[in-house]
Amino acid sequence: xxxxxxxxxxxxxxxxxxxxxxxxxxxxxxxxxxxxxxxxxxxxxxxxxxxxxxxxxxxxxxxxxxxxxxxxxxxxxxxxxxxxxxxxxxxxxxxxxxxxxxxxxxxxxxxxx
Numbered sequence: 001x002x003x004x005x006x007x008x009x010x011x012x013x014x015x016x017x018x019x020x021x022x023x024x025x026x027x028x029x030x031x032x033x034x035x036x037x038x039x040x041x042x043x044x045x046x047x048x049x050x051x052x053x054x055x056x057x058x059x060x061x062x063x064x065x066x067x068x069x070x071x072x073x074x075x076x077x078x079x080x081x082x083x084x085x086x087x088x089x090x091x092x093x094x095x096x097x098x099x100x101x102x103x104x105x106x107x108x109x110x111x112x113x
Contacts (some may be wrong), residue, residue, distance in 0.1 A: 003072055007082070009081075016110060016111055018110075019083070020054075020106075020108065022105075023077045023078065024104070024105060025104060026102065026103060027100060028068065028069025028071070032096070034097045065067065070082065070101045071109050075107050078107070082102055085101065085102070086102055087100065087101050
């Protein structure tokens with residue numbers, strides 16, 4: 001599971017590199033639902049307050065999957081970097097959430113020293 005990529009950033013440039021070609025917007029979309037057992041466990045955790053680790057790991061997994069799908073999309077376009085990376089989430093129905101990761105696929109090369 002990829003957690004990050006050295007040539008991805010939330011900024012519009014990569015220090016030490018210059019963008020030589022923009023290939024367009026790329027995205028990764030994942031739709032997840034909570035299971036009955038996950039909801040039960042999270043309900044028990046919520047009785048004690050604090051971090052609800054079952055939901056935290058579900059959210060992290062959804063973001064990671066969306067990120068990896070975005071990188072796959074960028075790779076299909078021939079990009080070697082993705083800039084302006086963002087996340088968005090939308091509840092489609094109770095317990096069902098879409099997580100979107102998107103950015104601009106680009107070709108970069110090392111900047112002249």
